[in-house]
Amino acid sequence: MNVAALQVPESAVYRPSPQDACRDCPVRGNALCGAVTGEARDALAALGRRKRITEPASLSWEGETSPHVGIVRSGIVKLTVSRALGDEQIVGIARAGEFIGRPFGGTVPYGLGAAGTAEVCIFPRDAFDRLAGIHSAIGHELLTSTLAELDRTRRWLGMLGKKNAEQKLAAFLAEFGELRLHADAGLDPVVMELPFNRQQIADILGLTIETVSRQFTWLRRRKIIELPTSKCVVVIDRDALLALSGECNVSRH
Amino acid sequence: MNVAALQVPESAVYRPSPQDACRDCPVRGNALCGAVTGEARDALAALGRRKRITEPASLSWEGETSPHVGIVRSGIVKLTVSRALGDEQIVGIARAGEFIGRPFGGTVPYGLGAAGTAEVCIFPRDAFDRLAGIHSAIGHELLTSTLAELDRTRRWLGMLGKKNAEQKLAAFLAEFGELRLHADAGLDPVVMELPFNRQQIADILGLTIETVSRQFTWLRRRKIIELPTSKCVVVIDRDALLALSGECNVSRH
């Protein structure tokens, strides 16, 4: 899909003064950089550079030893594995506040690109590695977030494993809308703005664009969701969606 | 599958004297505990207890806050998510030397159980957490191994996404036999002893037992593998197997 992906033009990189850099950061407080304090925090702030990337552009390619690591400021960064020309599988999604890239050497076995438009804060990898060596708080924070990400990826794996298209899409919408978290909250319709087009959803769920489309209309016909626009989903019947997504954790013992 | 899983009997837990505990450890040198040195190493050694578990038994259940973390000494520990009674998806495999469990609080969103018989070295979670807080080498080692595991899980995800049954089984055998690593090594037949039965392979690949069986016989008929017993695979035509598994990384740029 991103065969002809272009490097981000240098003009897109700008550097505010250190004290401004983090002050207006949308993820201030709930990202790695917000969880560390004192010296480590200041050192990170001094290191970061903002970058804005839009859809066909990518941050790095599969198999590269990325010279940078980063934190998503806004938007969505997708991790992709290309299978054949024009056929890619999305193996991970990084939302605002999440860490991207591969510290401590080693190649990144997937490409990093924006879904829509994303803003990231990037750090030179070697400088970041050094910093993490000095301030153990960075490493610890990184560890807990990586463990959490691993768990999420494994849940996703359980989803792809044995579910039909209907369950996959329902689970995707439930996961993306974080419906399970607020399961007991009000039953008001939940409005979601998807940053993905049909093709990308298909790449996430391991389906084709046509099947995804069919499942959307099927959910609409059953009055479980509404589709004001193709990227806007209104969940009408939250319980039905959760039921379709197929309960896991049957034996919580 | 493991609905009636039993806790490991206490008699299976034994404690060799600290100096013996690690001396004869099969993963000595290539596990977390082997990568740290000095005090940290000794503290870990003093903390560890060996445990042996056999197939239907499990170490912990989905959703539990596990009181232990551990390292696999020998055999295979599978991470499973149960979908319905008798239907589970294997979302991870820990081999000798790999870390299992969830340090720093939080619940483990999957169950841990042996595939066949496995031997693990377990540590009380709270004591391990404290130790990791003191010795940053432990945390760092854990971080790099977790990052590596995350990458492997994402590769697996890419595999489950869009592959047919033939490609899935070929990729599984290639991955498990580490054929890709020694791709340029001798072309001698590679003998693999699978610790999984057909049902477990099906759970790993997101297929049914029948489809897995069919693909095995299909590979045998094409003289790519031989099956002396159902759990023993002899790879005759390594290249053909790798070709079937479907090359990724088309655009290494």
Added chain:
DNA sequence: CGTATTTTTGAACCCTGTCAACTATCGTGG
């Protein structure tokens, strides 16, 4: 040696991919 379990094989059905055509949406320029 007989029973239980696992694995293999067969046949029918159904879901999803494929190919194709149609519709909707959006931006551009006349």
Added chain:
DNA sequence: CCACGATAGTTGACAGGGTTCAAAAATACG
């Protein structure tokens, strides 16, 4: 403002791969 083309999304028909159900064969085990 509308015509136009380009892109994205929807819908339909059909075929193929995988599941399901069923039964036979092979293996493990007492």
